[in-house]
Amino acid sequence: MEPFMGVVLSAVGTVASGALSGAGGEMGRRTSETLFGLLNRARDEQGTAAVAPGRAGGTRADGATGGGRAPTLPVTESEQRAAALWLTEVARRSPDFADEVARWLDEAASLAPGAANGGAHGTVRPRMLPPATGVFTDREDLTAAVTALLEETGRTRGAPAVAVLSGPGGIGKTAAAVNCAHVLADRFPDGALYVDLAGASAETALAPSDVLVRFLERLGTPPAAVPGDEARQRDLYRDRTAGRRLVIVLDNAHSDAQVLPLLPASPDCLVLVTSRRRLDRLVAGTGARHLTVPPLTPEDSVRLLTRIVGDERAAGAEAGVRAVAEGTGGIPLALCTTGARLAVREHLAWERVARQLSERRTGSGGGDGQEEGAAMPEGTPGDPVRLAHDGAYRELAPECAALYRAVAVWPWPTVTVRCAALAAGVEEGEARLLLEQLADVHLLEEVAPERYRFHDVSRAFAHDLAVTEDGHGRMAAAVRRVAVGQLRFAAGADLRVIPSRWRLGPAYAALGRPENRDPEDGGRALRELREERENLAAVVRAAAHHGFDDLVWQLCEAMWGLHLRLGFHEQWVDTHLLGVEAARRSAAEFGDRRAVGRVLVQLAFAYMGLGRAADAERALAQAVAADADCGHHRGQASAVEALGLLHLKQWRWAEAEESFIEAGRVLSRIGQNDEGREDLPRARALLEHHTGRAQAKQGRFDEAVDRFNTALVQFRDLPGGADRYNEGRVYMSLGETHLAAGAVEHALVCLDRAVDIMSAEGAEPQLAYALELRADCHRRSGRVEDERADLRATVPLHERGGDQPALARVRARLAEPEE
Structure with a gap:
């Protein structure tokens, strides 16, 4: 493969995968759409009989028919190779086209995984x-x-x-x-x-x-x-x-x-x-x-025990220290647990602990009857670690022992104070004190402030105790309490992350949208969800294991803001596959039938993030059918709208437009007292914006501008006040559309408004993109100083956001010689 072809192929792969996942934000989308334009032009350069790379037909970018099928996003390796070959062949014959491909390659290079963070990653x-x-x-x-x-x-x-x-x-x-x-x-x-x-x-x-x-x-x-x-x-x-x-x-x-x-x-x-x-x-x-890694020698075992309990505690008790060290078999965890127990209980005699270890190991004290000195398999009653844990457990207060068993009912990645309180059914203040006591005797380890974890051997021991002393019924009840509490937490945080979205599930019924909230509150809520991300995934699995289907799908719903904003797509798919099955079982047993489509839509977005467009489309088709089957018009409209957004990513502009129009028709079926009625004005405004985007990409600029203007009015007239953020997004789309149509001054007017709104909203990624678009307008108008001023204004925004590719792109433009 020639070098230029290799560079083009790599760029096509980067841009195509990023288009589905949303990587690169607005600039990633724009670079993807630039690739569409190049492939569309390449098709025209090759002649009317040519068929552009892609998997499906469509209309031409200018709205005309004929001239072969318009390209669609090249997803597979063969499609990407065909697209790269097409661009390379046309660029070889046309210097002007080659220049445009070179400019696009510069943009794409800043989106490549290897370019992210530029040279800063080494620091x-x-x-x-x-x-x-x-x-x-x-x-x-x-x-x-x-x-x-x-x-x-x-x-x-x-x-x-x-x-x-x-x-x-x-x-x-x-x-x-x-x-x-x-x-x-x-x-x-x-x-x-x-x-x-x-x-x-x-x-x-x-x-x-x-x-x-x-x-x-x-x-x-x-x-x-x-x-x-x-x-x-x-x-x-x-x-x-x-x-x-x-x-x-x-x-x-x-x-x-x-x-x-x-x-x-x-x-x-x-x-x-x-x-x-x-x-x-x-x-x-x-x-x-x-x-x-072998056991410690007897000498090192004695040394470790002495370090744990302190020289004073060990002084004069050399024989007892050696006997305890021997009883732990040189296993550091057993030594640490036993030593912590002796350190906490100052009056506990060395000889007593040594005798307990010996009796349980040999069976003379009611143990397992193993011969003294025989090797003890891990996890058996005679295992030194198990013996040490058993000794520490037997001395716990009943309420502490109960909490120890309760937090072991499932392998939580970490045990927080809230998790422990829920599992044991106690107040958080009591749970906090009991966790500290368990850490003191080395049955738990504190890994962060008020966040603990088990050694897996310790959890296995505690889990066995829970089975024996509490039984599966109480263990399942502990899991359900944790799941309910985590759902309550996640739903509350999700509401703060995206207050305006529509939601399903009883968990949201008692929650009102926050009023007069701190602009930073959404970011704080997202950080809280991120800190609990692994525990939330674990509680979905635990609830699914115990058959708590009503909680499983609601937990998935409550994790929407977390995943939409932060990704973690593999976890997203794993949890939401469980959520879909739980929603289906729940629906079959008189549960909320609307939940099936809702979780399927969320699963589809997870698939998009992984670049699995076919799986996403399949999930959305199932969601549309599920919502239509139960007459849930709001959910069905959302699923059809999501299908349109997928088509936009795939450059299937006409199909996207059809989906958005169909979603509007579904919304019109929502009655006065139907679920989703409150959300109708905002939903319609969003659809107007989406439809305008699809029309603009088909070259129908006048129709698109009309749609955008309608969306602006609708966002401003929303009950309870305007949606300023989305109003700013529409102004950005208007600016892009006017710029594409060559109406630079109109574009500038719209982008001025977008910059003002995004500044006021504190939406820095969108503000940076609006400034770069406005800089493009200034360049076309020959306003060099204005262009450079806007580019300089993006630098601190990209720095605060850690967007090193964008910084590199802007700095490269600023370094260009003035003409």
């Missing part, structure tokens, strides 16, 4: 390592082995150094890896990445996509620039880590497949993986060094 140094434990003991051999790996000659070129630390639960793999990373930190000046992969089981294990999103953002990539699909996330991650010296700790891995996408591209990186499994495929495929 971002993540510091994600947890603090090393103050009582860490031994493991010098492991650190020495990792150091030798780093200094080994003959490692595969281009491969990072990878070490896999394996061993049973509680053996200290995490502490060893974190300590090693801290010891070697000076060798990795570009920072440290850390993640707990939650690999105790396939059900709890984090998806690679979730981890890649987290890492990319910590490496300086703006959230809006993170691709939706895992393959492009992986490519961007490799770009971000190339040439950098990072230490990366992938803790508690479940499988090789979970780890492989997270390996960086730089040979100067160190990756430390911990797992209960050997991960032989990773070792064989990457040259990773396998290191087994």
Whole structure:
């Protein structure tokens, strides 16, 4: 493939995938539509018999028929290759066309994953390592082995150094890896990445996509620039880590497949993986060094115990300390749990604890009857970790023991005070104190202020206790209380993120739209949802597991603002597939039949974010049918409207227009007392705007302008006051349309209004785009100083938003010589 063709093909792929996912915002959309115009022109250059690349027909951009079918968004690899070949061939024959393609390539380059964050990403140094434990003991051999790996000659070129630390639960793999990373930190000046992969089981294990999103953002990539699909996330991650010296700790891995996408591209990186499994495929495929983490020696076990309880507590009790250390089998988690228990209970005798451990291990005290000194499989009653936890649990107050069991009914990623209070059915103040007590005796670990987590061995122990002492009925009730509480939280936060959207579900019934709210409140609510994102996904799975269908689909509805604004598309699809099935089961059992279409529409947007246009279209068709079947006109109109928005992304302008007009017809069926009546004025205004956009892309500028003007009036006349934000969006569309029609002065008038409105609304991404559009108008009119002033005004906006591609684009324009 010739170099120019390769560049064009890469740009086509970037722009096409971004068009569906919404990556790049307004500039991404504009670059996609520029590609449509180029392909449309290329078709005309090739002759009237040509058929443009794409999968479906359509009308010409100027509204005429004939001349072959208009192009549609090239989604598949073959379609993208055909589009790139088309552009290359026409550019080779036409210098003017080649110049336009070159300008488009410059725009597309700023949207490419590798361009995001420009040169600034090298200055971002993540510091994600947890603090090393103050009582860490031994493991010098492991650190020495990792150091030798780093200094080994003959490692595969281009491969990072990878070490896999394996061993049973509680053996200290995490502490060893974190300590090693801290010891070697000076060798990795570009920072440290850390993640707990939650690999105790396939059900709890984090998806690679979730981890890649987290890492990319910590490496300086703006959230809006993170691709939706895992393959492009992986490519961007490799770009971000190339040439950098990072230490990366992938803790508690479940499988090789979970780890492989997270390996960086730089040979100067160190990756430390911990797992209960050997991960032989990773070792064989990457040259990773396998290191087994053994129990501590008796001497180191005594040293660790002494550090935990303090020299004074251990003084004069050498025999007892040795006996306790021996009873824990050299397992650090057992040592820490037992030591914390002794440290908290100053009058608890060493000999008593040693006797309890021995009796339970040998069976003489009612244990499992294993011979003394026999190896104890992980998780069995004679396992040292289980024995240590059992000793600590037996000394808990009843209310503390009950909370310990209650928070273990499901593997929550983290346990918050709210989660614990809901699970145990107590007030948050009491839950806060009980969590602190559990952390004091090492049954829970505090990982952030008022946010705790189990070691997975500890949770398994607590879960077994819950089954035995509480039974499945009480456990299910605890899950339902958590799900109800999380739904109440998510619905309230979602209402603050997007107050004006229509909603379904009893969770919203008692919530009123916030009045006179702080402009920053929506951002705060979104941050709150983001902090609970993984717990919200977990509660959807927990509710689905227990058959709480009414809560499952409502939780999905309440996560709309979170996913619409922040993405996390893989999680979005996973939870909403459960939501669709729950809504269908609920509808079959006299539940809300409207919920099926609602969750399907949200699922379709998740598919769009992943570039899965066919799946999105299928989900929307099912939503339209489901809403039509139950007579839910508002939901049906929303589904048809979403189908039109998908068609817009795919350049299927005529089909998009038909969808928007059909959505309007469905809205007209809503009666005076029907659900959705309140939302009608705003819904109609949005449809007028969408329809105008579809008409403008077909070259029907006069019709589009009429639609936009109607939308402006409708937004201004909304009950309760104008929708200023959407009024500004319409002015932006008017500016774009007048500019495309060559009416520069009309465009300037509209963009002046857009700039004023977006400034007042604090909508900085849209304000920046309006300023860039206005700068284009000034350029066409020869107003060089005005152009440069608008471009300079976008710089702080892009800086605050972390949009490095946009900054690079603007600075390149500002660096152009004045003519």
